[in-house]
Amino acid sequence: MSRLLKTVLGVLAVMAMSGNRGEALAQEDALVVRIAEIEVDARFVKEYAAALTEEADASVRLEPGVISIFPMHQKERATLIRILEIYADRAAYESHLMSPHFLKYKATTLKMVKSLRLVEMHALDTNAMTQIFAKLSDSR
């Protein structure tokens, strides 16, 4: 069983068994959640999107601790990128930074990125996230 699944099931189990939301929150607080706000040079919109989706795809597929790398761009301005990143914990994030797919992405896109801001977020309701997973799994 993956570490991610253990984390998610762990949170659910603690909440179900003990009814103690405090304990569940202690585990949820390990999550690293953030929104990357990136502006891309208009000349490289397509190349950047290709490099980013390749990296996001590999990260979620190969790294158990990468829960989400969900890339978007604004409909009205394709140069404005937003990425919702969720890691199981700080160690998973640090390990991600050393992965070959991340290092390749970083090297490839360096010249395409005009600005980058990483905004640390706090998930108000990780229950919402586990529910999405549970809904899909239960319906199978």
Added chain:
Amino acid sequence: MSRLLKTVLGVLAVMAMSGNRGEALAQEDALVVRIAEIEVDARFVKEYAAALTEEADASVRLEPGVISIFPMHQKERATLIRILEIYADRAAYESHLMSPHFLKYKATTLKMVKSLRLVEMHALDTNAMTQIFAKLSDSR
């Protein structure tokens, strides 16, 4: 089987069977994806978070077409809220706007919200989303 699951499995099936990414993208394009950027009056941070998580929880649980209502606040400024919203299609979003939990949330929080901006997004890689679901389901 829920409509959401059908959508997700549909995308996966089209991609697996035909290898035709164009067809899969046609379905993905039905998705409504956006980031709500909200600033809350500092006096109401706690009440607002409670109302929002209750609404997010009910929406994902009760509405098959609501794929994600994932609420966050900035770690450094708890008054700055971001919500990643994903709906299966425009009809699912419009039905959500008429749901009792959404109308209750809207009425309760009207006086707490200083500003609200809804930024329409395009998901660069919905494959990343289906992978997250698939990873969890497969490990069970």
